[in-house]
Amino acid sequence: MKYKQLTENERYMLSALRKQGLSVPQIANALGRHRTTIWREVKRNSCWSIDGAYRPPIAQRRIRVRRRKSRSGIKLTESDFILVRVLLGYEWSPEQISGFLKRHGHKCVSHESIYQYIWRDKAAGGELWQCLRQSLKRRRKRYKAYDSRGRLADKRHISERPKPVEDRQEIGHWEIDTVIGHGTKDCIVTLVERATGYLLIGKLPDRTTASLNKATIRLIKNSPLPIKTITADNGTEFHQYKEIEKRAKVLFYFATPHHSWERGSNENANGLIRQYLPKRTSMKEVTQQQCEAIERRLNSRPRKRFGFKTPWEMKNDYA
Incomplete structure (x- = not known):
């Protein structure tokens, strides 16, 4: 197997997961990497001469210096x-x-x-x-506290998902989330297909379960790909998920609270959307047409994990 170094985003995620106390095998699984790659990265780029901590900016700087030293001297015009x-x-x-x-x-x-x-x-x-996209924001520290979100009876935990869903072996398995704006109750709902990265976006007038369900059912009915399962976080806007299951014939699964890496496809897609709708942007004036324009932009953008094919091409490959 050919070794590929971590990307800058993966280095920040590695650091965040280490701070949460995850082991190297757990981090490797969350990032979709071999555990040897994670061991090598930590061993090679930690600040051993200071305190042994792993700092993504320093690690990234070291990588760039090494690459400059190993350049083949190709002249670009x-x-x-x-x-x-x-x-x-x-x-x-x-x-x-x-x-x-x-x-x-x-x-x-x-x-x-x-x-x-x-x-x-x-x-x-x-x-x-x-x-260029916005640089990663510093995350505030999370302290242990009682989590009362998502206390719903009969909801399916993400661990109950079938193996083909986990391994992205077939299409039709999606992740859902809401992206909020600034100063208003308006927001958007995003659906990302796990195997192809294909994205759907719907405009919401608020984060109520009624608005969420109405927009989600519309997106499901208009989707060019099948939707068999949906994985959500534990936000209260998903508390009436059984209505979506009944009307759209899908199954909902729920991630563990504060385990954002369990919905990595959706987290990544939301980060890409923030390039067009930054966090301090009000979504009051955002229209469904604008949401669909962002969809087209992102679905036609090549992705490294697909060999730089676009989600649109991946969708057509499965068609």
Whole structure:
């Protein structure tokens, strides 16, 4: 098996999971990586000379330094970045652009070279840097407390999901969540298919169970892919899930409270949506048409885990 280094996002997730007390095998399972990869990352990039702690910014900086030292000396010209500039305009990440170019036989431009090009452009007064996604926000510490969310009778725990759902072996198994705006009760509901990454977005006037159910049932009926199961968190907006099960013929499962990695596809998709709807943005004026435009953008963006195919292509492969 060919070894692939962790991405920057994975390093931040690794650090967060270590702080929660998870073991290396548990972290490896949450990230979909081999445990040896996690051991190697921690051993190689922890601050052993200080306190032995693992710090993602320092680890990422060390990786970039090592890559610069090992560069093959390939010279890139301005013409090599013409397509890069176009794809940045579509809010693709440097890694997605690099993978796309490689997949389609274009001249290989590493994501690190694209980042350096962006920073040089910014220093010269350019605006390419504005196409990059927001950096990860610092997370507040979570303290142990009684969790009263999701105390529903008869709900199915995520551990009861069939093995094909866990292994993403078939289509039709989705994850659901709501994304809230600032200053109003308006929000959106997102559905992500686990095997293809295909995304659906619906506008909600509020986070009530009635609004959530109505929008979710509409999305299910209009979905181009089958919807057999849905995995949710323990938010109160999902308390009337049995109505959706009855009307849409699906099964609901619920993740463990505060275990966001159990719904990794949805967490990742919500992070991508925040590029278009930042946290301080009011969603009062957001329309369903705008939600569908964001859908199209993200469903046509290549993903590393699919060999830089898009969710749209993955959907068609299963059709």
